[in-house]
Amino acid sequence: MTPRSLTAAAAMNETGERPDSERAMVTFPQGLPGFADCRTFVVFAAETGEFQWLTSLEGPAASFLTVDPRRVVPALRYALAPADLVRLRATEDTPLLWLAIVLVEADGTIAVNLRAPIVINPETMIGCQVMPQRSLYPVRHVISAPAV
Amino acid sequence: MLVFTRRRGEAIVIGDGIEIHVLRIGRDGVRIGVAAPDNVPVHRQEIYEQICAANRAAATSDAADAERRAALEAQLIARLK
Numbered sequence: 001m002t003p004r005s006l007t008a009a010a011a012m013n014e015t016g017e018r019p020d021s022e023r024a025m026v027t028f029p030q031g032l033p034g035f036a037d038c039r040t041f042v043v044f045a046a047e048t049g050e051f052q053w054l055t056s057l058e059g060p061a062a063s064f065l066t067v068d069p070r071r072v073v074p075a076l077r078y079a080l081a082p083a084d085l086v087r088l089r090a091t092e093d094t095p096l097l098w099l100a101i102v103l104v105e106a107d108g109t110i111a112v113n114l115r116a117p118i119v120i121n122p123e124t125m126i127g128c129q130v131m132p133q134r135s136l137y138p139v140r141h142v143i144s145a146p147a148v
Numbered sequence: 149m150l151v152f153t154r155r156r157g158e159a160i161v162i163g164d165g166i167e168i169h170v171l172r173i174g175r176d177g178v179r180i181g182v183a184a185p186d187n188v189p190v191h192r193q194e195i196y197e198q199i200c201a202a203n204r205a206a207a208t209s210d211a212a213d214a215e216r217r218a219a220l221e222a223q224l225i226a227r228l229k
Contacts (some may be wrong), residue, residue, distance in 0.1 A: 028187055
């Protein structure tokens with residue numbers, strides 16, 4: 001799948017239906033931490049178009065609401081380790097898709113995991129959740145306190 | 149669990165291509181070097197477990213339900229300004 005079709009998958013059509021051809025399949029060779037059996041996911045745009053859903057196609061039913069981390073913290077800077085690039089079969093110049101997992105807590109607090117973003121290489125459709133050895137950003141970056 | 153006694157400068161080999169070296173031994177800690185193939189992620193256990201827990205907490209099993217999806221998205225939009 002090409003970057004273009006991923007963009008197509010990220011854009012919502014008017015009827016709200018998603019033809020299979022616009023559902024982007026991504027392989028996570030290492031699974032996701034905590035979901036080691038989930039290696040194939042589909043990425044599709046949320047109804048609003050601003051967010052992406054990452055839904056597992058195997059293993060336990062698991063979907064993640066995600067957002068571009070730079071939408072949350074515009075000045076965000078991440079450096080990928082050389083091993084991460086190898087895993088993604090990417091080079092320094094490959095345009096990558098970054099997604100941060102959103103956590104909606106029971107009391108309505110919304111937090112975003114900026115510590116371990118998901119990175120997808122649209123050219124190979126390989127993804128992984130990266131955990132830099134050191135990071136300035138927290139696992140639970142609260143973007144909103146509970147509604148009063 | 150296998151238990152080894154290793155001295156500074158000694159190592160353990162796991163499978164094909166994973167090496168764990170004892171680099172320095174201090175009073176409160178041991179400095180360890182790990183060499184592993186690129187497809188084997190290596191993490192500090194407490195960080196890895198923290199990410200596992202965060203992923204489990206964030207996973208929804210009912211995202212096939214369009215209404216539930218829309219409700220979560222609406223909450224997020226409301227808070228992102």
